[in-house]
Amino acid sequence: MRIGLEVHVALPTKTKLFCSCSSHAKEVNSSICPICMGMPGSKPMLNKEALRLAKSISLGLNATVNETTSFIRKVYFYPDLPKSFQITQLSHSIGIGGCVRIGSKTVGIRRIQIEEDPAKIIREDDYTLLDFNRSGVALVEIVTEPDISSLDELREFLTELRSILYYSGINISEEVKADVNISLDNERVEIKNVTGVNNVIAAARYEIDRQGEIIRTGGRVRMETRSYDETSMKTVGSREKETEEEYGFIYEPDLTDFDSGSIKADKPIIASEVAGSIAETYGLNLQTLRELSLFDMGSLRLIQLGVVKDPKAAIGVVESLKKLGRMDVKDDVFYKLIENAARGLQITADILGRIERDETVSGGAKGIDQKAIDDDIIDTINKRQDLLIEYRTNKKVFNFLVGMLIKKYSASPRYVAERLAALLDSRIDRAE
Amino acid sequence: MTSIDEFRSKAIPDGYYSDLTAELEKLNGQLNAFNGINRLLDSGYPFSVKDNICVKGVETTASSKILSGYVPPFSATVVDRMVEGGFGFLGKTNMDEFGFGTFGINSERIARNPFNSEYVAGGSSSGAAIATSLLRYHVAVSESTGGSISAPAAFCGVVGFTPTYGLLSRYGLIDYANSLDKIGIMARSASDIRYAFDVMRGQDDYDTTCVSTTPTSERKSRIVVITQLLDGCDKAVVSSFEKLLDRLRNSGYRIDYVDVDFITSAIQAYYIISMAESSTNLAKFTGFKYGYKLDRFIEPYNEFFTEARDVFGPEAKRRIILGTLVRSASVRNRYYSKALKVRTMLINKLKGLLKEAFILSPTMPILTPKVSEAKELSPVHAYAMDAMTIPPNICGFPHISFPYDYVGGMPLGAQIISDHFNDYAVMDFVSEWEKGFDYRFKYNLGAL
Numbered sequence: 098m099r100i101g102l103e104v105h106v107a108l109p110t111k112t113k114l115f116c117s118c119s120s121h122a123k124e125v126n127s128s129i130c131p132i133c134m135g136m137p138g139s140k141p142m143l144n145k146e147a148l149r150l151a152k153s154i155s156l157g158l159n160a161t162v163n164e165t166t167s168f169i170r171k172v173y174f175y176p177d178l179p180k181s182f183q184i185t186q187l188s189h190s191i192g193i194g195g196c197v198r199i200g201s202k203t204v205g206i207r208r209i210q211i212e213e214d215p216a217k218i219i220r221e222d223d224y225t226l227l228d229f230n231r232s233g234v235a236l237v238e239i240v241t242e243p244d245i246s247s248l249d250e251l252r253e254f255l256t257e258l259r260s261i262l263y264y265s266g267i268n269i270s271e272e273v274k275a276d277v278n279i280s281l282d283n284e285r286v287e288i289k290n291v292t293g294v295n296n297v298i299a300a301a302r303y304e305i306d307r308q309g310e311i312i313r314t315g316g317r318v319r320m321e322t323r324s325y326d327e328t329s330m331k332t333v334g335s336r337e338k339e340t341e342e343e344y345g346f347i348y349e350p351d352l353t354d355f356d357s358g359s360i361k362a363d364k365p366i367i368a369s370e371v372a373g374s375i376a377e378t379y380g381l382n383l384q385t386l387r388e389l390s391l392f393d394m395g396s397l398r399l400i401q402l403g404v405v406k407d408p409k410a411a412i413g414v415v416e417s418l419k420k421l422g423r424m425d426v427k428d429d430v431f432y433k434l435i436e437n438a439a440r441g442l443q444i445t446a447d448i449l450g451r452i453e454r455d456e457t458v459s460g461g462a463k464g465i466d467q468k469a470i471d472d473d474i475i476d477t478i479n480k481r482q483d484l485l486i487e488y489r490t491n492k493k494v495f496n497f498l499v500g501m502l503i504k505k506y507s508a509s510p511r512y513v514a515e516r517l518a519a520l521l522d523s524r525i526d527r528a529e
Numbered sequence: 530m531t532s533i534d535e536f537r538s539k540a541i542p543d544g545y546y547s548d549l550t551a552e553l554e555k556l557n558g559q560l561n562a563f564n565g566i567n568r569l570l571d572s573g574y575p576f577s578v579k580d581n582i583c584v585k586g587v588e589t590t591a592s593s594k595i596l597s598g599y600v601p602p603f604s605a606t607v608v609d610r611m612v613e614g615g616f617g618f619l620g621k622t623n624m625d626e627f628g629f630g631t632f633g634i635n636s637e638r639i640a641r642n643p644f645n646s647e648y649v650a651g652g653s654s655s656g657a658a659i660a661t662s663l664l665r666y667h668v669a670v671s672e673s674t675g676g677s678i679s680a681p682a683a684f685c686g687v688v689g690f691t692p693t694y695g696l697l698s699r700y701g702l703i704d705y706a707n708s709l710d711k712i713g714i715m716a717r718s719a720s721d722i723r724y725a726f727d728v729m730r731g732q733d734d735y736d737t738t739c740v741s742t743t744p745t746s747e748r749k750s751r752i753v754v755i756t757q758l759l760d761g762c763d764k765a766v767v768s769s770f771e772k773l774l775d776r777l778r779n780s781g782y783r784i785d786y787v788d789v790d791f792i793t794s795a796i797q798a799y800y801i802i803s804m805a806e807s808s809t810n811l812a813k814f815t816g817f818k819y820g821y822k823l824d825r826f827i828e829p830y831n832e833f834f835t836e837a838r839d840v841f842g843p844e845a846k847r848r849i850i851l852g853t854l855v856r857s858a859s860v861r862n863r864y865y866s867k868a869l870k871v872r873t874m875l876i877n878k879l880k881g882l883l884k885e886a887f888i889l890s891p892t893m894p895i896l897t898p899k900v901s902e903a904k905e906l907s908p909v910h911a912y913a914m915d916a917m918t919i920p921p922n923i924c925g926f927p928h929i930s931f932p933y934d935y936v937g938g939m940p941l942g943a944q945i946i947s948d949h950f951n952d953y954a955v956m957d958f959v960s961e962w963e964k965g966f967d968y969r970f971k972y973n974l975g976a977l
Contacts, residue, residue, distance in 0.1 A: 131603055135813050137591075137820075138583040138601060138701040140736050170809050176830050181812030345856040347805050347865065350708035352737050 100251055100301060101243035103276040104258065105236050107214070108150045109268050114213045114235035115141030115184065125228040133233030135179030140351045147211055147235040148191065148355060149362045150266060154237055155192025155209045156364035157261040166191045166357045168211075168349035176225070177215040179232055184349050185212035191357060197241075197261070198370075199253040205242030212236050243278060243285075251301055255294050257369055260391040264365035269392065277301055281308040284320040288332050291325045300325035304332050368397055375400060379408035389415055395424025402428060403435055410439040413509070417444035426453070441467070441512030443503060470506055470513065474520045488521055531720045533574050536666045539977045546570045549975045550619075553663070556972070559646055561638040562659035564592060566620040573617025575975070576725070577660045579671045580621040581628060582712065583701040584608050587618075591703045592636040593626045594840040596820035605701020606736065607670055607712050607729045614728035622656025622669060624677075627807065628705040629653065629844040631680050631914045632903040639900060642684060644939050644971055648897045651681030654715070658685035661715045665976040668725045669715040674705045675799050676918025678713045679930035683892035683942025686932045686968060688959060689715045690722045693949045694925030695740045697726075698733035706806035707738075709799070709922060717968060719929065719959035726952070744927070746953030751783045751886035757792050761916050762894040769934045769941055770891045777889075780965075785886070789878055791871070792920060798871035799919045800912055801855050801864050808852025811845065814838065847908065876924045883926065883948035887958065890917045892930040892942035917944060927952040931959045932968050940969070 113120050113133055122128030131139040148166070155162050167189040170182040192209030216232040218225060239258070245251050255273070263269045272293040277300055279286050286308065291300045303325075308318045323332040368390045376383040381404070389412070390397035396415055403411025414434045418424060426434070426449070433452050434444055442448060451457075477498065478484055488495045495517065502513045550568050557563050564580045565588060578584055581591035583601035585608075590596040604612075612618065625635035633640030633655025640655030642648035643662040650659050657669035658681030671678050673691040682689025691713040699710055712729075714722045732741035754774065759767055774784050816823045816837020823837050841849065855864035882888060894916055903911070921928040926946050934941040947954045 131601075134818070136601065136603075137589075137596065137599065137703040137813070138603075138605060140700050140707075142734060142737060172809050172812055174812065174815065174831065174834060176817065179813065179818070181815060182809050343857055345809070345853060345858075346861075347809060347856050350706070350738075350806060351704075 098246050098305065099243035099278075099280050100245035101278040102239075102241045102245070102254075102297075103278075104239045104241075105274040106239070106262055106267055107271055108147050108211075108235040108237055109266060110144050110146045110150070110235045112144060113233040114144050114147050114211070115233055118233065120234050122230045125226075126230060129229045129232070133179070134229060141184060141349075143352055143355065144235060145360065148357070148360050151191045151209060151211045151237050152357060152360055152362035153265045153365055154239070154262065154267070155195065156362065157265050157367065158192065158195035158197060158206045158209060158239065160192030160195030160206055160209055162192055162357050163189055164356070164358055165189065165354040166211075167354045168352045169346045170349050171344045171346060173344060175215070177218050177227060177232070179216065179229070183213060183215065184352070185238070186210035187346060189354070197254060197257050199250060199257050202244075202250065204244040204250075204254050207240040207242055208238075210238045210240070212238055243280070248298060248302055248305070252294075252298055255297065256391065259294070260368050261365060263392050264368060264394065266365075273297070277304070279304045279308065280318070281305065281312060282318060284318045286318065286320065286332075287322045288325050289322055289335070296325060296327060299330055300332055303330060307332065366394075366397065368392075371397060371401070375404055379404050381408055381412060385412060385416075389419060393419070393424065399424065399426075399431055402431065406432060406435050407439050410435045413511070414438050414444055418449075421446055421449065423449060438509065441509050443507055443509035443512075445507070448507065466506065467516075470502060470508060470516060471520065473502065473505070474517055478521065478524055485521065485525055531724045532666055532717065533668075533721060533724050536574050536977070541977070545975070546572075546617075549575070549664075552974050553620075556663060556974075560641040560643055560650070560659050560663075561623050561636070562640065562650075562656040562663065563620045564588075564590065564623050564656070567618050570617050570619055573612075573615055575619040575664065575667045576611050576616040577619045577622045577657060577667065577669045578605075578608055579654050579657050579669070580624050581672060581703040581705070582608060582670060583703070584618060584621065587621060589621065589703070590820070591627045592624045593814075593842070593845065594637065594821055595814045595816070595838070596703075599820040601701070603701065605712075606698035606733045608701065610729045610731075611670065611725070616668070616725075616728070619660075619667065622654070622660055622671070624655055624657075625653035626842045626845050627703070627811070628672065628674050628677055628710075629807075629842075629848055631676065631911055632898070632900075633681060634900060634903050635842055635844045640681075641900070642897060642939070644686065644897075647899050647901075648939065649684060649900050649903050651684035651893075651897075653677040653681075654689075655681050657715050658682050658687055658689065661685065661687040661717060662970055663972040663974050665717075665973045667716075667975070668721055670712065670725070670729075671715050672702060672705075672710060672712050673918075673922060674709045674711075674803055675922045676915045678715060679892045679918045679928065679942070679944050680915070682715055682930040683932075683940070683944075684897045686935075686940030686942070686970070687715050687717060688719055688722060688932070688968075689713065689930045689942075690719075690726070690956065691922065691928050692726065692730070692952050693744065693927045695738050696730050696742070696744065696927075696950070696952065698729075698736040698739040700733055700735035700739075704806075704810040706803035707810070708806060709803055709925075711922070711925070717970070718963060719931070719956040722929075723953070723956045726956075742950050744950050744952035746957050747947075747951050748954055748957060749885065749887045749947070750781065751785060752777060752889045753785050753787050753882050753886045754889055755789050755792055756786050757789060758890045758917055758920075761793075761913070762891055763896060765896055765936060766891050766894060766941070769936060770943065773933045773943055774889075776965075780961075787882060789882075791874065791878075793916065794871050795875055795919045795923055796912060796916060798868040798875070799915070799923045800851075801868035802872065802923070804848045804852035805856045805865050805868075806852070808849045808856070811841070811849055814841075816840075844908075872923050875920065879920065879924055879926065879946075880948060883946065883951075887955070888921075888946040890944050892917060892944040896936060896941070897939045921946045925949060927955050929955045929959050931962060933962070933966065935969060
């Protein structure tokens with residue numbers, strides 16, 4: 098099975114790719130000018146910020162950045178395309194020949210190209226409207242090699258790609274748009290314009306089943322373009338004629354060759370690699386680290402700061418801060434939180450606030466009163482001997498006690514649970 | 530002293546501009562120089578603008594029906610700079626539709642030669658050349674892709690300057706072939722051209738290909754004549770041209786004949802590149818948002834724009850079809866890619882010659898044809914008439930066509946070429962020529 102993707106993502110530039118219109122206007126057709134409307138006589142001007150972001154993505158995808166990059170015209174007639182050609186890139190794309198590592202496998206990246214978005218088509222029952230606010234918005238298209246060979250790999254690849262895009266400064270809350278190419282035998286089927294990771298996977302799953310069924314029953318898969326219907330969760334054949342696409346590419350003569358080398362762009366952090374090396378060095382759970390860091394720059398930064406102090410406590414603090422939405426804590430506060438967590442203190446909004454205000458927290462610098470907790474537990478066990486019998490079979494009672502102790506001592510759940518279990522176990526052992 | 534300085538030193542009588550535009554209107558009925566005359570003009574040194582260059586608020590059609598009624602919401606950078614420089618906008622000049630033509634006959638209203646209206650004015654900047662020939666005080670902002678300034682300048686007996694590609698901003702120029710299009714100037718003297726050139730040149734953020742380089746004026750004492758170019762010329766043209774060479778020898782130039790055997794391939798390369806680019810540029814005209822509009826929005830889009838695009842003239846249609854062919858995947862390597870290689874080869878070859886010399890040739894290989902004769906030419910024969918003007922245009926070299934003789938009452942033009950950015954040198958060359966040669970004009974409208 099061979100799956101390849103063409104992923105489109107919007108670049109977060111303030112202005113459009115070839116003019117100074119805002120990329121983020123709300124009111125329809127309010128952010129337009131002669132350039133993005135393709136008026137006769139207008140010419141494109143390249144947005145350097147788009148070039149920088151695309152270069153950064155290319156570096157993140159381990160691609161070769163072309164020393165000079167240039168554009169081409171892709172000609173086709175459609176009402177959303179004001180010039181009847183799209184300015185995009187091909188052989189002199191910003192990035193060529195990269196790869197993305199997922200687990201032990203490598204997915205090849207053929208090309209990273211910069212291009213303009215067409216206008217938005219709004220279809221109504223008996224008419225169609227066009228919103229040119231989107232016309233000329235900067236996009237990057239990432240074309241992979243057909244190296245993905247299972248749905249799991251597809252999901253992993255999309256996660257990894259989105260993480261790299263996130264660390265390149267792309268707003269990944271906007272859904273990716275992708276064309277998905279799938280072939281089980283020789284013929285390639287392209288599913289056009291699928292929006293969102295879940296839909297990409299669902300479309301691929303449907304298409305794999307569909308092609309598999311055709312092959313099992315002795316049929317031949319036809320090379321075609323299909324589209325994905327989100328409601329029925331099926332791919333459907335489009336009515337377009339099955340001819341080789343002919344766009345009549347020529348190079349874009351209004352845009353000179355750009356010296357990509359002179360554009361300063363950094364390779365983004367590859368969070369999965371950083372998480373992997375931290376997990377290995379400090380013996381931490383990789384999955385937890387990935388969940389915390391793949392799409393959270395602040396989290397990754399704190400993890401890197403914290404693991405050198407106290408790996409386990411640091412991860413606990415980052416988890417708490419993530420719940421509290423407070424990845425912005427100052428470094429010294431973060432270090433104090435780790436110290437307190439190491440002593441078993443549960444990091445709550447209240448505790449965080451007190452540490453930030455430089456107030457003493459319960460138990461002062463010593464953290465929580467460990468002896469008081471132990472005494473309390475022993476006292477409780479003495480009063481309720483039934484606990485000794487029930488706790489191994491009935492978790493409810495145990496959890497209730499943990500909850501009570503957390504509240505009473507501002508202690509962390511892990512610490513309280515550990516102490517309670519240890520003391521109960523020691524009493525049971527003794528009883529036996 | 531330039532005509533511009535002279536004009537500005539004089540007292541302009543009341544009613545000067547209204548009388549001028551009225552006279553012009555009258556002649557325009559016979560010669561078709563203007564697509565529109567600005568009757569509101571009341572100050573400044575008059576300048577006209579080729580109708581493929583946008584002037585805010587003024588109908589701009591590139592002489593094409595598909596743009597009829599199109600009023601651009603912005604002006605070309607060069608137009609803004611002329612107005613800021615104290616020039617007064619006189620009107621939009623006629624042209625071959627979208628610049629597709631050598632004679633000025635590919636327009637709804639055929640341009641006529643001011644020396645004799647039976648003859649062609651040349652194209653595609655036909656109206657610019659006619660206006661320059663009619664008006665005593667005037668400069669024409671025009672445009673050349675493959676010879677659209679030189680050809681009409683030669684047939685109408687005016688000075689036509691095409692600068693180094695990239696020195697004048699193309700922002701606001703309705704594209705024919707973007708990698709070849711150059712805005713240029715026609716006037717009655719090289720010094721007037723230099724004045725307007727300095728007003729308009731300079732970097733423009735709105736045109737990425739426009740550069741801020743200051744041109745040089747490196748005089749060459751050697752002139753190269755490319756034999757293959759002369760071989761294609763009519764005898765009458767050659768014999769006149771040889772007299773010009775004698776005069777130049779007498780004034781101290783060394784004349785060398787040089788072979789550039791593949792220079793004739795420049796015509797094919799030019800038409801392939803220009804048609805490929807123009808077929809993409811014309812794709813935007815779908816009768817949808819501006820200019821000629823169909824109101825039957827009920828039709829499917831393919832049927833809709835196909836019907837609208839029927840109003841293109843025959844030459845525009847020919848170039849759309851051929852241009853679409855040469856860039857299609859199956860033949861791109863045979864045509865488009867090869868044409869780009871020929872262009873590079875030619876630039877390298879001619880650049881070598883231009884290091885130490887100017888290149889000089891007749892501007893056109895024939896004497897001015899009658900309108901009826903030009904209409905008889907097949908497309909291939911018509912394209913062959915650009916043999917001399919294409920080489921500097923495809924290479925982006927600065928060049929000027931200037932009048933050097935009159936045969937049967939009609940002017941003859943020669944074309945002087947220099948290396949990239951040595952633009953002032955060709956102007957200096959022509960200024961030097963003007964000291965010993967008087968240009969003739971049949972009209973002197975607006976003389977003071």
